[in-house]
Structure formats: C-alpha cells, structure tokens
Amino acid sequence: MSDYYLPPSLQECEASIDGWLRGFASGNELYEAIDRGEPGEPEPRWYVRLRGEEKEHITLWFTLGQRTLRFEVYVLPAPQENAAAVYELALRRNDKLVGAHFAIGVEDAIFLRGELPLTSLNEAELDRIVGSLYTYVEQSFPAMIRLALPARNQFHLHGFHTTS
Numbered sequence: 519m520s521d522y523y524l525p526p527s528l529q530e531c532e533a534s535i536d537g538w539l540r541g542f543a544s545g546n547e548l549y550e551a552i553d554r555g556e557p558g559e560p561e562p563r564w565y566v567r568l569r570g571e572e573k574e575h576i577t578l579w580f581t582l583g584q585r586t587l588r589f590e591v592y593v594l595p596a597p598q599e600n601a602a603a604v605y606e607l608a609l610r611r612n613d614k615l616v617g618a619h620f621a622i623g624v625e626d627a628i629f630l631r632g633e634l635p636l637t638s639l640n641e642a643e644l645d646r647i648v649g650s651l652y653t654y655v656e657q658s659f660p661a662m663i664r665l666a667l668p669a670r671n672q673f674h675l676h677g678f679h680t681t682s
Contacts, residue, residue: 531636532562534639547569571656573593596625608662619632
C-alpha cells in the first residue's frame with residue numbers, strides 16, 4: 519500500500535474556485551464583476567473586478583494550469599516619464615511583498631504576478647491572494663502614477679484614479 523498523495527483534479531480545483539468566487543461576490547462592497555474565460559480555452563480563466571479607492575478598478579486574472587494557479591493584476595501602463603524611477607520603485611516594493619511580485623509585462627506595463635501550487639489551493643489561500651493583491655495595488659499605485667504621469671496626476675486616466 520502506498521501513501522502517495524494525489525492532488526485534487528483540475529475539475530475539482532475549478533469547481534472550488536467557482537464556489538469561492540460566488541461566495542466572495544455575495545454581499546462584498548468591493549465586488550464589481552466576475553467573468554469566466556472563453557469556453558474551449560486550453561486553461562480555465564477567471565476575471566475578478568474590484569472597486570478600488572486609489573485605483574478606480576482593480577482586475578485580477580486567475581489562470582488554472584496543470585500544477586499551479588497563476589494570478590496577475592494590471593497595475594500601470596508603461597511610464598510616460600521617469601520610467602527608471604517607476605521600475606525601481608516597483609523592484610524595491612517587491613522586497614516587502616508576500617506571494618506576489620511586480621513584473622514588467624507586455625508593452626512595458628507593470629503587473630503584479632504570482633503562482634500557487636494546486637496542492638495548496640483552498641479558500642483561505644484564495645482569500646489571501648485577493649486581499650494581498652488588492653492591498654498591494656492600493657498601496658503602490660499612488661506613488662507609481664505620480665512618478666509615471668506627473669503632469670496628469672490629478673485626472674482620471676483610462677480607468678485610473680488618483681487622489682492627489
């Protein structure tokens with residue numbers, strides 16, 4: 519007899535994520551929308567849109583892979599000014615983050631990204647991920663946007679909101 523541990527199936531993980539997201543949305547004042555990726559995509563994907571204070575909308579993407587749940591948040595477009603200072607700020611903030619990191623993505627935009635092994639997937643971890651990403655964006659966005667777009671830091675920009 520073997521004590522080999524079999525992780526939950528992808529279908530079980532998908533059902534768990536769907537159930538948690540339904541519960542998360544119920545009565546949550548930050549919740550704006552939850553959508554699923556297109557049917558037939560190679561990996562199940564969820565989009566969770568939250569109402570922010572410093573950044574008007576915070577959208578998290580969850581992608582269920584064979585062994586991990588990947589997650590990311592679009593934080594900021596490519597800096598129009600002070601790019602080196604913005605990227606340095608993001609790298610320095612990485613030192614204080616748990617379970618996620620700032621990264622430069624497509625078109626030099628700034629994202630928060632992370633991964634969770636499916637063997638660790640549970641409601642408490644999903645809650646921690648959403649709460650952490652929300653907090654990291656809310657804490658970092660004001661300083662980053664002021665550096666990246668100093669001439670416009672008091673206006674709404676493509677869904678961005680600054681309070682300075």
